[in-house]
Amino acid sequence: MDNKTIAAISTAQGEGGIGIIRVSGENSIKICDGIFKAVSGKSLDDMKGYTAALGHVYKKDEKVDEVIATVFREPHSYTGENIVEISCHGGIFITREILRIIIEAGAYPAEAGEFTKRAFLNGKIDLTEAEAVIDIISAKSKNAARAAILAKDGALWRKIENIKNKLVTTAAHFSAWVDYPEEDIEEVSKENLKTIFNECMFEFNKLLATYDLGQTVKEGIDTVIAGKPNTGKSTLMNLISGKARSIVTDIPGTTRDIVEETVNVGEVTLRLSDTAGMRDTDDTVEKIGVDIAKSRIKNCGLVLAVFDAGRELDDDDKQLIENVEDTPVIAVINKSDLDKKLDVSYIKSRIDKVVYISAKTGEGYDDLRACIEKIAGTENFNPSEGILANERQRTAVLNAKKALQEANEALDIGMTFDAVNVNIEEAIENILELTGERVSEVVVDNVFHNFCVGK
Ligand code: GDP
Numbered sequence: 001m002d003n004k005t006i007a008a009i010s011t012a013q014g015e016g017g018i019g020i021i022r023v024s025g026e027n028s029i030k031i032c033d034g035i036f037k038a039v040s041g042k043s044l045d046d047m048k049g050y051t052a053a054l055g056h057v058y059k060k061d062e063k064v065d066e067v068i069a070t071v072f073r074e075p076h077s078y079t080g081e082n083i084v085e086i087s088c089h090g091g092i093f094i095t096r097e098i099l100r101i102i103i104e105a106g107a108y109p110a111e112a113g114e115f116t117k118r119a120f121l122n123g124k125i126d127l128t129e130a131e132a133v134i135d136i137i138s139a140k141s142k143n144a145a146r147a148a149i150l151a152k153d154g155a156l157w158r159k160i161e162n163i164k165n166k167l168v169t170t171a172a173h174f175s176a177w178v179d180y181p182e183e184d185i186e187e188v189s190k191e192n193l194k195t196i197f198n199e200c201m202f203e204f205n206k207l208l209a210t211y212d213l214g215q216t217v218k219e220g221i222d223t224v225i226a227g228k229p230n231t232g233k234s235t236l237m238n239l240i241s242g243k244a245r246s247i248v249t250d251i252p253g254t255t256r257d258i259v260e261e262t263v264n265v266g267e268v269t270l271r272l273s274d275t276a277g278m279r280d281t282d283d284t285v286e287k288i289g290v291d292i293a294k295s296r297i298k299n300c301g302l303v304l305a306v307f308d309a310g311r312e313l314d315d316d317d318k319q320l321i322e323n324v325e326d327t328p329v330i331a332v333i334n335k336s337d338l339d340k341k342l343d344v345s346y347i348k349s350r351i352d353k354v355v356y357i358s359a360k361t362g363e364g365y366d367d368l369r370a371c372i373e374k375i376a377g378t379e380n381f382n383p384s385e386g387i388l389a390n391e392r393q394r395t396a397v398l399n400a401k402k403a404l405q406e407a408n409e410a411l412d413i414g415m416t417f418d419a420v421n422v423n424i425e426e427a428i429e430n431i432l433e434l435t436g437e438r439v440s441e442v443v444v445d446n447v448f449h450n451f452c453v454g455k
Pocket of ligand 1: 191225228231232234235236334335336338357359
C-alpha cells in the first residue's frame with residue numbers, strides 16, 4: 001500500500017455548525033503544522049495523541065478560519081496512521097478552502113472510502129466491520145443502525161471467528177495426523193468430523209436465515225399502495241409519509257404518476273409507492289399507469305390494498321383482490337369514519353390481514369403499523385447474534401456451507417481423509433474471504449466503491 005497522506009472533508013457538504021477535514025498518513029502532522037498555528041504556540045508535532053489545540057488555519061499569512069486541530073497518533077487512530085482532524089466552521093467555502101490549502105501543502109485528495117480502506121488494510125477492522133461503517137452511515141431506521149453498529153463492533157466477525165477456529169483446528173489436527181503417523185496423535189474419527197461439520201453448518205444456516213430479514217430492515221420493503229380511484233390512496237400515502245406530496249382530489253383517476261417515498265412505519269422502513277387507480281379504462285395514458293401498477297404489485301414485497309368503506313364492493317375491487325393473490329398484502333378498509341356499505345366479509349374471505357382506517361383522520365393508523373411490523377417480522381430481529389449484511393457476505397457463507405456439505409458427502413462415500421481435508425480447506429478459504437483476511441483486490445475495491453469521500 002502506498003503511504004501517501006490523504007485528506008478529505010469528512011462532514012456532509014453544506015452549511016452546518018462545524019465541518020471536519022480529516023488528514024491521514026505518515027506526514028499528516030507535518031503537513032498540518034505548516035498551515036496551522038495554535039494559540040498556545042505549541043506545534044502539532046509536540047502534541048500527544050488524542051489531544052486538541054485551538055488555533056488558526058493560515059493561507060500564507062492570511063488567517064482563513066479559527067479551528068480546533070485534534071491529533072491522533074498511529075496506531076491509535078481510525079486508520080491506524082497519524083491523523084489530524086481540523087474542525088472548522090461548517091460552511092461549504094471554508095471547508096473546501098481548508099482542504100485546498102492542505103492539499104497544496106502536500107496531501108492527496110482521498111478517494112471514496114479510503115480512510116476506512118486504510119483501517120482495513122492496517123488490520124484495525126475486518127471487512128465485515130468495514131462494510132458495517134457504510135451501513136451505519138446509510139441506516140434509515142433504528143433497527144438498521146443498531147444492526148450496523150453491532151456489526152461494526154464485530155458481531156458477525158466473532159461468530160465467523162468461532163467457526164473458523166473450529167475448522168482450522170480440525171484441518172491442523174488432520175494434517176498432523178496424516179503427516180506424522182509415527183507420532184501419538186489422536187486418530188481423527190468420522191463421527192467427530194461429522195459432528196464438527198454439522199455444528200458449523202448449523203451456524204451457517206442460522207446466519208443465512210438472517211439475510212432476508214436483515215435486507216428488509218436495511219433496504220426497507222418495496223410497498224405498493226393499490227386500489228381503485230378515489231379510495232383514498234394518496235391520502236393514505238400522505239398520512240404515512242406525513243407529507244402532502246401526492247395530489248389529493250375528489251376527481252377519480254388523478255394520481256397517474258407513481259409517487260415514491262421512503263418512510264419509517266414503526267420499526268419498519270417502507271419504500272412506498274402510490275400507484276394509479278386500478279380500474280378498467282379506455283384512456284391510453286391512464287391505462288399505462290394501471291399496467292405499471294399491476295406489474296409493480298406482482299414484483300413488490302407488500303401491497304396495501306385500499307378499499308372504500310363508504311362504497312359497495314365492485315368489479316374493480318374484486319379485480320384488485322385477484323391481482324394481489326400472490327403477494328403479501330394488507331387489506332386497508334379506508335374511510336371507516338363513513339357509513340359502511342362495503343362487503344368486508346368478502347374481502348376477509350380472500351385476504352387474511354384486514355385493518356380499518358380513516359386516512360383522513362388518522363384513526364386506525366396504529367393498527368396498520370402493528371400489522372406491517374408483524375408482516376415484516378422485525379420483532380424477531382436480533383442483530384447481536386451477527387447477521388449477513390450483503391450479497392458478498394451471503395455468497396461467502398453459502399460457498400463455505402457447500403464445501404462442508406461436500407466434506408460430509410465425501411465422508412459418507414468413504415473417500416480418504418485427504419480428500420475431505422480439501423473440502424475443509426475450501427470452507428476456510430471462503431471464511432477468510434468473508435472476513436477479508438484473504439481476499440482479492442478487486443473485491444476490496446468493490447466494497448469501498450460505495451463509500452462516500454471522507455469516510
Ligand atoms: P385516491 O384516488 O385513491 O388517491 O384517493 P384520494 O386520496 O385522492 O382521496 C379521494 C377522496 O377521498 C378525497 O376527497 C379525500 O379527502 C377522501 N378521503 C380519503 N380518505 C378518507 C377517509 O378516511 N375518510 C373520508 N371521509 N374521506 C377520505
